[in-house]
């Protein structure tokens with residue numbers, strides 16, 4: 001039975017909500033008088049869920065909750081406030097909270113939040129979490145998203161380390177964007193794959209700031225043939241056992257190794273720009289994912305460079321794609337170009353017009369990928385949930 005500890009009155013009167021908790025597999029929630037008592041109770045009795053108000057606690061109390069959530073990845077927290085203020089909600093997510101509810105809480109909304117948490121607990125990957133960043137078109141921003149998403153994940157200080165791995169054979173750009181001249185790269189790993197372990201992986205990757213490691217791509221075209229679907233699967237298994245979060249920069253070409261990366265990942269972040277050609281390609285990629293029987297919720301649609309001459313309004317984009325766009329990364333050409341010239345992630349304090357909005361969007365994307373269902377306001381939309389089975393095309397492509 002799951003245990004919830006609740007700061008008194010944070011959800012409003014509890015009596016009518018107790019059946020919602022028990023119906024969702026919780027025992028009767030334990031009520032405490034303060035956030036301090038909440039942290040103490042969670043430490044003493046290892047709770048699964050904490051519920052706390054976001055407006056009244058001090059920064060120090062919220063710091064304690066943040067530390068607790070970071071140290072206990074399976075513990076979740078719901079923040080509440082009398083109104084849905086987006087700054088407050090975002091600040092809560094930055095501290096590692098999973099859900100937000102307006103108090104007094106509505107039974108149906110509480111039930112929905114508990115169901116989302118349950119599916120997150122069930123989905124919690126064994127080993128680390130892998131995100132494949134992919135675009136069916138070149139130049140859409142895959143490398144930029146992979147590097148900055150990995151860095152935003154690292155900044156959230158998960159229990160283990162974070163890596164970005166460049167699976168591009170030929171002209172992989174992760175090293176370029178981070179201004180690295182690594183001694184070893186993907187090629188070295190592929191050569192040693194039969195006997196590769198944590199130690200050899202760690203001797204190949206380059207550590208950059210903020211707890212992020214980088215596996216750079218190989219420019220050795222002859223080795224390209226050795227980067228097979230099986231090699232990619234083995235690399236992913238190795239990354240999963242070494243890193244809490246791995247972000248892959250995947251090639252655009254639909255090859256067996258691309259499919260292996262997309263298939264093996266927990267999430268696919270599909271990046272595109274809102275142009276007629278871009279949308280057509282995304283639609284075709286979504287159809288391919290459907291044939292591969294990837295679950296719909298595995299794919300996170302991310303529109304990049306939003307605001308730079310978008311060709312159609314969002315409802316029309318959703319109609320064209322058959323589903324809404326999940327995230328929008330604003331266009332900030334100078335900010336991105338400056339960071340890439342300096343060889344640092346945008347998320348490492350980039351400045352200038354539009355920098356803050358872009359950094360914030362990357363943080364929200366990181367929150368979503370950490371399995372915390374973002375209560376996403378304003379320019380971003382909510383992920384649909386539907387499921388498909390598993391299919392045959394993958395086998396054909398792998399042959």
Ligand SMILES: Nc1ncnc2c1ncn2[C@@H]1O[C@H](COP(=O)(O)OP(=O)(O)OP(=O)(O)O)[C@@H](O)[C@H]1O
Pocket residue numbers: 135137138139140141142143144145173252304305306329330331332333334336337340358
């Ligand atoms: N949010 C943004 N605002 C403005 N420019 C951006 C943004 N994101 C990426 N860019 C720019 O878009 C260009 C393409 O980005 P990037 O190299 O990451 O794309 P890619 O999909 O990896 O390309 P390739 O097909 O070459 O691998 C770069 O010049 C980058 O600076």
Ligand SMILES: [Mg+2]
Pocket residue numbers: 142143144172173
């Ligand atoms: Mg690239």
